[in-house]
Every structure is written in C-alpha cells, then in structure tokens.
Amino acid sequence: MRLLAIFTLLLALVPLQSWGHAWLKIKIATTEYAPYTSSEMEHNGYINHIISQAFLETGVVVEFVSMPWDEAVEATLNGEFDALSYGNFVRARGEKFWHSDPITAESLVFYVNSKSDIASWSSFDELKDKKMGVTEGYLYNNELAAYIENTPSVTTYATDKENLEALVSGEIDLFPIDDLTGWYLLQRDFTNEQRQAVMTIDPFISTVTTHLLVAKGRNDDRLLIELFNKGLEELTLEGKLTRFKRLLKDGFYQDPKKPVNFDRR
Structure with a gap:
C-alpha cells in the first residue's frame, strides 16, 4: 500500500511527459479475439493497442503473450502474468480480479x-x-x-x-x-x-464495457490498475481513444490475410 501511495502521488505531481524512458516492463496474457485482440493484427489488435499506449503514458512497457482464454485466466491468477487482456465487466469476476476503468463500450x-x-x-x-x-x-x-x-x-x-x-x-x-x-x-x-x-x-x-484485468492479492495489483487508469485518462484527454476507434473502422488493425471492409454504411 505504501508503494501504491508513493507512485500515485508521483503520477499526480509529475507531468507524464517527464518520463524520459520506461521504468517498468510488464507481461500481459491475451487471447485471439479479433478485432479486439490478436497476435496477427497490428499492435496485437484494437484493445491491446489502447492498453499498451495507456501504460506507455506512465512509463510502462508491455509485452503481450497470446494463449487460449482459460489458460490466460489461470496463468494470470497464478502470477505468471501481470494482467489479462481483456475482459468484459462481469460482477462475479470481481472476486478474483480488479477491473480497470472501461476501455471501450x-x-x-x-x-x-x-x-x-x-x-x-x-x-x-x-x-x-x-x-x-x-x-x-x-x-x-x-x-x-x-x-x-x-x-x-x-x-x-x-x-x-x-x-x-x-x-x-x-x-x-x-x-x-x-x-x-x-x-x-x-x-x-x-x-x-x-x-x-x-x-x-x-x-x-x-x-x-471492456477492461484490463489484474489478479487480486499480488503486491502491486492496485498500483498496476492506478497506472493503467491514469494512462487511459490521458489518452482520453488527448483524443487518442477516438483516433484508435477511427483506425479500427478504417481497417488498420485487421489481419492482412483476412481483410475486412470496415465501412458499415
């Protein structure tokens, strides 16, 4: 809790642009659920692009590891990964995971x-x-x-x-x-x-609503959520979430082997 309080204070006082380089690297378990997440898509998919950029706003670099959903959940709960991307908000899941602020709806x-x-x-x-x-x-x-x-x-x-x-x-x-x-x-x-x-x-x-999931009970669980939420807030204020949604609709993230016309008019 003391570590969380210190870093929360730093995030509140220090401009994000002052992070000259990454001070932390984390591993996030993810799945193949296009167009939100996929190892075959640009930036590992639309949601994962947002997640990596939100963390980067707070000086955190992300590595994604793709696997089936059940394995991703178990591995994250076992502490093999720092977080899980992604999960819809489900109240029952709150017993084991923290939900971040909503990423998309x-x-x-x-x-x-x-x-x-x-x-x-x-x-x-x-x-x-x-x-x-x-x-x-x-x-x-x-x-x-x-x-x-x-x-x-x-x-x-x-x-x-x-x-x-x-x-x-x-x-x-x-x-x-x-x-x-x-x-x-x-x-x-x-x-x-x-x-x-x-x-x-x-x-x-x-x-x-979609969320980053962090397993409860690890020493830095609340810190990771606070870092991500802070970065997500910055992306929102900068208008980047709107830009990422436009990139999705323009087909930027899609698998080049299976192109989709994203014009839904």
Whole structure:
C-alpha cells in the first residue's frame, strides 16, 4: 500500500511527459479475439493497442503473450502474468480480479436467423421456446447467465464462429454476441449469402464495457490498475481513444490475410 501511495502521488505531481524512458516492463496474457485482440493484427489488435499506449503514458512497457482464454485466466491468477487482456465487466469476476476503468463500450445484441419469427424481444420469457446458442467459457451478464443456466434449449458451442455457423444453418434461432464482433466475424469468415441469413434484433441486451484485468492479492495489483487508469485518462484527454476507434473502422488493425471492409454504411 505504501508503494501504491508513493507512485500515485508521483503520477499526480509529475507531468507524464517527464518520463524520459520506461521504468517498468510488464507481461500481459491475451487471447485471439479479433478485432479486439490478436497476435496477427497490428499492435496485437484494437484493445491491446489502447492498453499498451495507456501504460506507455506512465512509463510502462508491455509485452503481450497470446494463449487460449482459460489458460490466460489461470496463468494470470497464478502470477505468471501481470494482467489479462481483456475482459468484459462481469460482477462475479470481481472476486478474483480488479477491473480497470472501461476501455471501450459496445452493445451486446441478439443475432437471429432471418427465417425465424423473432423480430424483436422484450423479456427472456419470450425466448424460452427458441433454440439459443452460447459460447463456451464466456461470462454473460447476470440476467442472461441465469436464463442460460435454467433453460434446457440452450446449446453451447466452442467458438463464436461455430455459433454463427449454427445460426446460418438454422440449428439455433438466436445467439448473443457484441455487435462489433458479430459483424466482424460475419464479414471475415462468411459469404454474402450466409450473411443475409442472419440479422440483429432490437433492443440490444446490454452495454458491454471492456477492461484490463489484474489478479487480486499480488503486491502491486492496485498500483498496476492506478497506472493503467491514469494512462487511459490521458489518452482520453488527448483524443487518442477516438483516433484508435477511427483506425479500427478504417481497417488498420485487421489481419492482412483476412481483410475486412470496415465501412458499415
């Protein structure tokens, strides 16, 4: 706590431009979840670019190591990595991880098969007779998680792509995913005919915020969160978060082997 207090005071008093060189290097576990995070994309993806730049604002250099989600969570909790990139805000996760300030915010939506009779929804009770697909290991918000746990018609698939394939083929009727990821995967991995087979419905389920995750209980856990939040605040004040979002929409981060037209008009 004393170390945290000292560095928090320094960050408050010393202009960030005075950091002449990096004074700390950290390792962050990450996953392959394009376009947010991917070792095959520029700067390891959109979210990881923000994370590395936020830390750099406070003189911290980041090394990303990519691995499957479950392994990344376990390795971070075991102290093999300083942080995990990234996680949506889930209240239950707060028992083991600190959530940073929000990095981005996206809409969690239902994609449905275009031939289904689902044009909109207002409560989960309306969906009980529909076949829903979910992704293994994904933590949804409390209300949706409770519905999934208590509904026999829910089917679990290994990946978001497999859920979308099941949706296109009609094996399931609907699938919850954040709007940007769903759109990106459809553009990258599906034909135009397949894309026509699915659509989103209103209203969106919830707003999903993304966060850097730091395991609780390590000596410098709060320090890392404070450093990152300070850097993120600086990026916001400098207008760089808006710039990074524009780079995402312009296709800057994408895998050159699987280009996507990001113009969603």
